[in-house]
């Protein structure tokens with residue numbers, strides 16, 4: 001009788017491993033002695049110890065090839081934030097179903113999903129939010145809508161009897177070296193002279209999470225995910241556990257890179273209304289001209305409300321504490337973008 005070889009517990013795959021978070025995760029896994037397969041629609045680097053599989057996660061056959069002899073899978077792939085509804089639905093919902101099926105068929109035992117704390121955010125204040133907050137009934141965009149469905153699918157698939165265990169990590173506002181979003185968008189906005197204004201009264205607290213802390217949370221979850229462990233099938237907030245005033249964070253990054261901080265206050269409802277109007281215009285005029293407003297309703301909501309989350313559950317169940325403080329994280333991030341410094 002042929003015996004099935006039990007995959008090594010130090011062999012893992014990172015779906016979305018070419019991305020910002022994915023690559024940091026791959027680097028830390030290698031440090032910890034894992035051998036890593038990266039599955040991604042693009043290959044963005046080469047590293048000793050990493051095998052790349054280029055493919056679309058909606059393609060089960062392509063996934064099966066990458067998951068051979070793998071016991072642990074991290075799923076941190078997602079379309080870029082500017083994608084349309086159809087792509088979010090195809091990749092985050094249908095694609096995640098395919099990932100689950102491929103994991104089960106290949107004998108993968110543990111699946112760690114990168115979800116988002118935004119799955120409970122509806123554009124209004126969240127202070128010290130816990131994981132038992134209900135999913136947003138009115139998510140702020142299609143990205144968030146499909147992240148909710150994705151998280152539900154992964155957590156529901158957790159099956160102790162069948163030996164397929166799942167957990168979801170919900171980070172918030174990830175930043176750090178090589179991030180293609182937060183700092184580059186901020187600098188671009190500053191260079192176009194649009195970072196002069198504080199939206200609202202500037203007192204809203206938000207979580208920004210250094211990428212190495214997010215990686216740490218993922219690895220702790222993976223290593224604690226065992227049969228009958230209390231973490232099976234649950235979501236965990238992972239943040240820096242140091243909520244900061246949104247506009248202080250933006251100012252520290254801007255000043256660190258040599259740009260002036262925003263100084264003039266604008267009422268939140270006025271800016272939100274204008275952002276909605278601009279968004280509506282961009283949709284109505286899209287057959288004639290294409291323009292992407294900087295201040296989207298989603299960004300204005302994120303910039304003008306409180307949204308910070310409790311990591312108590314992660315501390316208790318995963319033994320999580322951030323490994324890099326916000327002060328050091330901001331300094332290291334600023335240093336890592338010499339090309340984005342103000343030239344004047």
Ligand SMILES: NC(=O)C1=CN([C@@H]2O[C@H](COP(=O)(O)OP(=O)(O)OC[C@H]3O[C@@H](n4cnc5c(N)ncnc54)[C@H](O)[C@@H]3O)[C@@H](O)[C@H]2O)C=CC1
Pocket residue numbers: 015016017018019020021022039040041042055056057058075076077078079080091095114115116117147170171172173174175180181
């Ligand atoms: N950046 C942030 O502030 C936050 C991100 N997240 C989540 O973290 C995860 C990683 O995000 P980032 O690293 O910032 O994004 P990223 O865009 O840098 O990385 C995503 C990766 O997924 C890959 N990908 C996209 N579609 C694919 C497909 N069909 N098949 C295979 N690969 C595909 C991309 O090529 C890319 O390499 C995502 O799930 C995102 O939703 C959650 C909270 C906050």
Ligand SMILES: CC(C)CCC[C@@H](C)[C@H]1CC[C@H]2C3=C(CC[C@]12C)[C@@]1(C)CCC(=O)C[C@@H]1CC3
Pocket residue numbers: 115116117118172173174181182185186189294295299300302303
């Ligand atoms: C133009 C300025 C008002 C804002 C510039 C900074 C923003 C680009 C970022 C501030 C908060 C960030 C954030 C995300 C993306 C980048 C920001 C909007 C996410 C939407 C990324 C995906 C998630 O899962 C949630 C994040 C919340 C915070």
